[in-house]
Amino acid sequence: MSEKSENATEVYPLVIIGAGLSGLVAARRLVDEFHAPVTLVDKGRGVGGRLATRRIDGDRFDHGAQYFTARSPEFQRIVADWVHRGLAREWSKGFALENGKRKEDGFPRYIMDQGMTQAPKTLAEGLPIQLNMRVRSLSIGSLGWEIYFDDEQSTVWVAKSLLLTAPVPQCLEWLKAGNTRLSPIIYQRLCAIEYQPSIATMVRLKGPSLVPPPGGVWLSGEPLTWIADNTLKGIGSTQDKAPEVGRLTLHSGPQFAKKHWEDNPEEVGNKMIESGKAWMGSEVETFQTHRWKYSLAIRHDKAPFLRMDSPHPLWFAGDGFCAPRIEGAAVSGWLVAEEIARRLNFCD
Ligand SMILES: Cc1cc2nc3c(=O)[nH]c(=O)nc-3n(C[C@H](O)[C@H](O)[C@H](O)COP(=O)(O)OP(=O)(O)OC[C@H]3O[C@@H](n4cnc5c(N)ncnc54)[C@H](O)[C@@H]3O)c2cc1C
Incomplete structure (x- = not known):
């Protein structure tokens, strides 16, 4: 070439x-x-950028993008192909809010069957990539x-x-x-x-979480914007008979991320877990954090x-x-x- x-x-x-x-x-x-x-x-x-799935000892966490919509004809065609091949599936048309009520807007949110990196990995097959x-x-x-x-x-x-x-x-x-x-x-x-930053904390619990099915909660924005349970999402483990424990992804809001960007990751993770404790339901076994300098484009x-x-x-x-x-x-x-x-x- x-x-x-x-x-x-x-x-x-x-x-x-x-x-x-x-x-x-x-x-x-x-x-x-x-x-x-x-x-x-x-x-x-690896490929994928912000479409990212982290494996930690057989557990699997989507720690970047969580799901996607497909409203435009161009993307609908791509997503339809993934669904047809069993790579992607509809997750939900909405999620719980902080007050426990469910919000639906009629638009399907899709996920990749083995975690979000499956999308870029599929697209990358056979391409010359350094x-x-x-x-x-x-x-x-x-x-x-x-x-x-x-x-x-x-x-x-x-x-x-x-x-x-x-x-x-x-x-x-x-x-x-x-x-x-x-x-x-x-x-x-x-x-x-312009883009906003976010910090992700991936948490393995010792038992099930209190995140309601299908496994996501839209939060108010600060300090947390989102909690997902990757186990309920159906991607939480690479093993067949894995324990049904919570494997959570917590996303911070931009203000929290800016304020704690340089802090010790363990302290940051603990703060985020404390903020999301209403959804934990079980003791925390381990956790890791990841900083996203650019998460969502807020002005495009x-x-x-x-x-x-x-x-x-x-x-x-x-x-x-x-x-x-x-x-x-x-x-x-x-x-x-x-x-x-x-x-x-x-x-x-
Ligand atoms: C925490 C978080 C949550 C999100 N949640 C959602 C969601 O639920 N739904 C949704 O639709 N979107 C979500 N997004 C946004 C979504 O992930 C992005 O809009 C989308 O993935 C952007 O794709 P892209 O190809 O434009 O950019 P990127 O995925 O950022 O790709 C850019 C690539 O450039 C590479 N690169 C950067 N710098 C260099 C360098 N110096 N040299 C070589 N290569 C470089 C990177 O490694 C990366 O692979 C989220 C993002 C984050 C971070």
Whole structure:
């Protein structure tokens, strides 16, 4: 897929930075429908980004995104395929509120049968993806976009065309580090996109929890926004005859996350467990925490993606565009793929 430049730098026709949902949906469509020569790169050990499932000794916790809607025709098609293949299923049309009452709005929320990472893993099958490579800076050179990585070998790639799908503030940091100037209009629109942080605490209980079926509670927002019981969700264990104990995911609100970002993780976890004690029902056996600097996009750009025109095109996509959340990320990826194919003449 790549060629070597004179100074032994790898040169790629089209690179996608980020193998989260938007990058993978874009790559899948570009490869399957337009036969485009795509290469993905991600800093993670695995694919998926914020669609994340953690395994702890046979227990399984969705600790990033919890469920997704499918209201747009583009995403409905993808989800229908997952449901048909037994990979995804409807979880519920609503959940309990803090006061114990149930709120339903008629829209199905879907989950992946083996945890949320199953979605990106399915999409990633057969795609050329380089993992464990953290982008540090981006600058424009004579052959294309120069991508500098944070590794001991100081690896550099050149991309003739480039799609960025990481949270927008991160993309802006890379461009700034590479002294790359964007057009003022694009720059302003990108700077207006905003995300909020969250802290997740994953708790294994010694007995069942008090979270009501089907396993989720929408909370007021601070200090907690959400509690899920992964056991009731049906993904809580990798073993057949696992004990029916609570395996909870607690999500903090943005204020709590900002206030306790630098605190000792054990203290943070204990505070979150104390805040959610009405739903515990059993003693805590173990817990872990995870910090999400970018969880939900609270201000997004209404366009499905942005493009910067230059001799070497640069696109921005992901959940900062189109609509926030999983569905928005997927639709953004789907639509940017078509635009890239058209612009780079892969459509013929
Ligand atoms: C705690 C939490 C709860 C959420 N709950 C829900 C929910 O219930 N429902 C819902 O619809 N959405 C939810 N979301 C939001 C949803 O997860 C995202 O909108 C969606 O996954 C975004 O996908 P994406 O591809 O745009 O971005 P990402 O998933 O963030 O993908 C970007 C990729 O870029 C990679 N990357 C970043 N920096 C670098 C670098 N320097 N070098 C190389 N690669 C890099 C990352 O590793 C990542 O894989 C939640 C998110 C969080 C964190």
